[in-house]
Amino acid sequence: MSLPNGLQQLVVSELTNRHENFTQPLTPDTSFKLTIPSGLPDSKSEYRQTTANFQWLIKHAIENNIRLRAIGKNWSFAKVGVTNGGMIDTDALMQTFAIRNASVAPAYLTAGKSADNLFFTECGTTIHILEQLLEARNKSIRASGASNGQTVAGATSTGTHGAAFDFGAVHDTIVGLHIVCGPDKHIWLERASYPVAGQPFIDLLDVTEVIRDDDLFNAAVVSFGSFGFIHGIMLEIEALFWLKSYSAKSVPYTSALKKAMTDCDFSGITSVLNLPLPTPDAKPYHFQLIVNPHQFDLTGTDPSRGPFVRVLYKHHTKPAGATPPPLKPGFTYGDDTMGLIQTLLDKLTPRKLVPTLVNTLYPQALEDTDGWIGTMSDFFGNTNIRGKASSAAIGVDAKDSPRVLEEVVALNAESAFPGIMGLRWVKKTPATLGFTRFPITCVLELDGIESELTRQFLERTWNRLDALGIPYTQHWGKVNFNLDGSRIRRQYGDSAVDAWLTARNQLLDSPTRAVFTNDFMEKCGLDQEIVVDEPIA
Amino acid sequence: MKSDLPSILISRIRGLLLGLGLLFVSPLLPGCITTRVTTEPDCNTPANVTYTQQTTTAYFWGLKQPTDITPPCDRRFNHLNGVTVKSTFAHYLLSTVTLGVVNKRHVRWCCAPYVPPTDSI
DSSP states (O other): OOOOTTEEEOOOSEEEOTTOSOEEEOOTTOOEEEOOOSSOSSHHHHHHHHHHHHHHHHHHHHHHTOOEEEESSOOOSSGGGOOSSEEEEOTTOOOEEEOOGGGBOHHHHHTTOOGGGEEEEETTOBHHHHHHHHHHTTEEOSOOOSSOOSBHHHHHHTTOOTTBTTTBOGGGGEEEEEEEEETTEEEEEEOTTSOOBOHHHHHHHTOSEEEEOHHHHHHHTSSTTTTSEEEEEEEEOEEOOEEEEEEESOOOOOHHHHHHHHHOOOGGGHHHHTOOOOOSSEEEEEEEEEEOGGGOOTTSOOGGGSOEEEEEEEESSOOTTOOOOOOOOSOOOOTTHHHHHHHIIIIIOOGGGHHHHHHHHHHHHOOOOTTOEEOHHHHSOOOOOOSSEEEEEEEEEGGGHHHHHHHHHHHHHHSOOSEEEEEEEEEOOOOTTOSOOSSEEEEEEEEEEOSHHHHHHHHHHHHHHHHHTOOEEEOTTSOOTTOOHHHHHHHHOHHHHHHHHHHHHHHSOHHHHHHTOOHHHHHTTTTOOOOOSSOOO | OOOOHHHHHHHHHHHHHHHHHHHHHGGGSOOSEEEEEESSSOOSSOTTOGGGEEEEEEETTTTBOOOOOOOOOOTTTOOEEEEEEEEOHHHHHHHHHTTTSEEEEEEEEEEOOOOOOOEEO
């Protein structure tokens, strides 16, 4: 088979995700790797050739009746981003472009914005490399996950949320998408209410169509790779900022802390964290709790049995005496340690040992971050989780967060969870199926050992919230094996799900939709055909 | 005088069974030594893909070495970001049973991504 410049076939028949929760079988001879084409006169030509390569792949898939899905760093705990057809490795696509004023929509400039606030990147660039490139330009991304190893397309597609309670998630930093959504179709998509691209930019991409539509954009920005290949992403960035950490290893679970949890109002915990008053230059950006459910005093009377609490202030000018967080310690547990613990938990079921195990390991999850000052990449750097791990995350309204926390702690008292919890707060996203959909979403993460015991606990947690009628959503890229069509419609509402399906049907014709459908979508009813009045040409 | 023979025998049988159990189970245990060399965290491939790993074999106490691995990194940068060498208990067992004639290791590499300079539009 003769392949175009920048495309190579991969010999691969299965794919195990990074955290080793699953192995996805692949159809042999259907996987490919994209690289930046070589021998072309300039970077723009290389970019356009890659677009053509994406189109070649879709054509090849339609002609051979195979499914395809681009993969990022393979971090997802769920099979949301994989298919039993071919895997398209896009990780080498790391072209980036700064934007000149002439390439920006006039409305963007009229609104007082500058092209300096925009940065265009290919899908395979990792958050880590983006941070390096931007910091060198005295700029910063606006939000990231808790670590920065994902590709930008992978992070946004699965709803990576970070903890910016006054801003939002990674996908909320995106203002334009270049999507290859057919063998003869690739589009520039942005919001009608927030146009960013000027004609020179559009001309350079040589797209077949420009679509300015809020509903389509909001649907596509969190679509786990099912709206075609996202080739390029326009990020809105800002001047480099610094974060300063105020944290305490155990804060009593009192009404003051609950007020911080429900309203992001930190006035009641100011003294315990030594928080300064917000100023125009520095104000709270990030709020996080880490909870060991086996050592948690719900009455708030035992000061040693409260959660770890951290608030990061965002500074627009570098604070004096800033020293970056120290390097992580040299020792870490082995690659197979988690797998060994899984075997012990599954085969020997020493359930009474679980609290002891967690209590022993819990201090290692805490870093004494109080007083640290650093950039986004300093605080949210590379992860050191190795081997079999489990992580699930539910999104709840911040107003419900204390009640949900208390329910999970009560469930843990009934049957121990081999893990700990993290709670982070994120502003509501406009993304149609973004799981941070509450005015301020509290993302409650349940991180632990991959084991049957963990899966049972997660299922009990989801069922308990259902029984109590507490609205919640689930992270697309984390453990979510109970998701199906009815749960998704209950979590997002019929109108949101139908709007998302309508958008997908508008952008992709039927043969292309078949290429970008996977088992996860079929299980969740997100593969449905919706009759639209008139497909977008 | 009461003989302790039955209890000693039972104890020895238990020990033997435990030893046999360990012998059979131990090859199933996952890797026990992983040596990793890394520079930056970024790679130009997803995690855990099989096309960036290989099992190498040396024969006859190292007299016949495996051929050098040439990872297909992008020639415009051609740097590695990481190499992981992993030895499992099964590898040690194989080496022991063959008296050192056959030695195997898993090798995984990670190419550094080629990051071209930021252009402008």
